[in-house]
Amino acid sequence: MMKPSMLRSLHSAVSRRSSHLARRGYATEPVPERKVAILGAAGGIGQPLSLLIKLNPLVSSLSLYDIGGTPGVAADVSHINTRSEVVGYQGEDQLRKALEGADVVIIPAGVPRKPGMTRDDLFNINAGIVKSLAAAIAKYSPHALVNIISNPVNSTIPIAAEVFKKAGTYDEKRLFGVTTLDVVRAKTFYAGKANVPVAEVNVPVVGGHAGITILPLFSQATPQANLDDDVIQALTKRTQDGGTEVVEAKAGKGSATLSMAYAGAYFADACLKGLNGVPDVVEPSFVQSNVTELPFFASKVRLGKNGVEEVFGLGALSDYEKQGLENLKAELKSSIEKGIKFANQNVHVILNRVDQTVFVYDPELVIQFRRMYDVPGNISLVMELARRMVQDKGHPLLFETFLVISKRFSGAFRHMLWEVDALSDTNMVLLSETALRSPVKDN
Numbered sequence: 001m002m003k004p005s006m007l008r009s010l011h012s013a014v015s016r017r018s019s020h021l022a023r024r025g026y027a028t029e030p031v032p033e034r035k036v037a038i039l040g041a042a043g044g045i046g047q048p049l050s051l052l053i054k055l056n057p058l059v060s061s062l063s064l065y066d067i068g069g070t071p072g073v074a075a076d077v078s079h080i081n082t083r084s085e086v087v088g089y090q091g092e093d094q095l096r097k098a099l100e101g102a103d104v105v106i107i108p109a110g111v112p113r114k115p116g117m118t119r120d121d122l123f124n125i126n127a128g129i130v131k132s133l134a135a136a137i138a139k140y141s142p143h144a145l146v147n148i149i150s151n152p153v154n155s156t157i158p159i160a161a162e163v164f165k166k167a168g169t170y171d172e173k174r175l176f177g178v179t180t181l182d183v184v185r186a187k188t189f190y191a192g193k194a195n196v197p198v199a200e201v202n203v204p205v206v207g208g209h210a211g212i213t214i215l216p217l218f219s220q221a222t223p224q225a226n227l228d229d230d231v232i233q234a235l236t237k238r239t240q241d242g243g244t245e246v247v248e249a250k251a252g253k254g255s256a257t258l259s260m261a262y263a264g265a266y267f268a269d270a271c272l273k274g275l276n277g278v279p280d281v282v283e284p285s286f287v288q289s290n291v292t293e294l295p296f297f298a299s300k301v302r303l304g305k306n307g308v309e310e311v312f313g314l315g316a317l318s319d320y321e322k323q324g325l326e327n328l329k330a331e332l333k334s335s336i337e338k339g340i341k342f343a344n345q346n347v348h349v350i351l352n353r354v355d356q357t358v359f360v361y362d363p364e365l366v367i368q369f370r371r372m373y374d375v376p377g378n379i380s381l382v383m384e385l386a387r388r389m390v391q392d393k394g395h396p397l398l399f400e401t402f403l404v405i406s407k408r409f410s411g412a413f414r415h416m417l418w419e420v421d422a423l424s425d426t427n428m429v430l431l432s433e434t435a436l437r438s439p440v441k442d443n
């Protein structure tokens with residue numbers, strides 16, 4: 001059994017400064033009511049994240065949303081004797097309730113990496129998920145601070161920004177890419193090499209959240225340690241490859257979930273403190289930025305009552321860091337542009353509903369699914385769906401195209417139907433004649 005002291009330290013890991021606030025800062029006033037919604041709450045990150053947010057005394061209402069599995073997670077977590085009331089919401093028709101009144105929305109929804117994949121390989125699936133969830137946020141909780149964990153963060157933040165812009169709700173102060181895990185890793189790895197207590201370590205991490213776009217600034221690390229250049233280079237590389245280290249160790253069973261849940265809970269706690277008026281809450285995050293010529297960039301951000309109060313510059317960089325900064329710009333720029341392009345494409349993810357099922361016709365997407373998942377096909381299911389769809393729509397062209405895709409890529413469909421189940425009609429776009437006529441590419 002876990003000792004009471006262990007439980008206490010787990011609790012304090014995410015709420016050290018919060019409980020301090022609850023006890024001292026608000027000794028005479030109540031801690032404000034705050035609702036946090038987690039979208040993707042039943043997943044590998046979502047579950048431990050739900051647990052950690054439940055331990056946060058700044059939260060009064062915890063809303064757990066996923067396409068499935070949330071009643072169980074919510075029932076489980078709700079038995080913990082901490083402040084927040086927990087409600088589980090499952091399926092798209094409950095998304096509105098899950099979001100309404102949220103002060104902070106955390107999104108770990110999406111598929112994680114498998115060995116050999118880059119974060120960008122997740123783009124086609126996660127981009128659609130983030131796009132549809134962002135559209136729902138714009139409708140139901142437009143004033144929430146949005147913390148996006150879903151990868152590739154370098155693209156999903158620009159996607160959400162575009163969706164919010166189109167909906168007329170964009171406020172750059174309220175949109176954050178969660179890069180905290182890079183900071184958590186940099187601190188841990190640095191403490192090990194510098195032989196200093198990890199709890200005292202601070203390391204800014206700037207740039208983006210993928211490979212070389214992750215740029216830890218060890219020259220600014222505190223407590224200072226005179227580490228050799230080759231040690232700094234190895235630390236930089238390990239921080240950049242930290243995610244891959246976990247993906248490979250998990251050998252096909254996903255990416256970082258526990259350390260990510262910690263990082264996500266830590267960053268959400270910083271956002272809540274900012275909202276509550278705690279001064280000097282500064283954490284790195286991937287936000288709209290003027291720090292470089294790139295429109296989005298991770299650097300230290302001061303969090304306040306409106307979200308981002310100040311985006312800090314880079315400070316003095318070593319020559320190695322200056323070079324790293326130049327090296328990351330092209331990749332980060334292209335990931336940002338890819339996100340913007342995706343969000344503005346009219347015909348990219350093409351959806352229709354049959355029996356509450358939403359599925360995707362976009363040929364590129366089908367190919368991506370096929371590459372990533374080797375799931376046995378179920379042609380009869382696909383055919384049945386196609387038949388009903390034709391009945392629904394009476395569109396012969398649609399039927400033809402659907403058959404072409406299903407014949408070539410039927411192996412991908414079962415998983416795909418499940419996977420994109422949550423894509424909503426909020427991002428439904430009409431199947432244009434052009435898209436229908438374009439040949440299905442094989443690879």
Ligand SMILES: NC(=O)c1ccc[n+]([C@@H]2O[C@H](COP(=O)([O-])OP(=O)(O)OC[C@H]3O[C@@H](n4cnc5c(N)ncnc54)[C@H](O)[C@@H]3O)[C@@H](O)[C@H]2O)c1
Nearest residue numbers: 040042043044045066067109110111112149150151181422
């Ligand atoms: N920012 C980071 O540092 C970081 C670190 C690790 C992982 N990640 C990313 O976080 C994401 C989640 O990873 P995971 O390991 O928890 O994956 P997972 O597959 O275990 O869980 C994802 C959850 O999202 C849910 N989901 C899918 N579509 C949804 C939708 N439209 N609405 C609501 N929920 C939906 C799934 O049902 C599932 O429960 C991945 O994109 C991963 O790459 C980011």
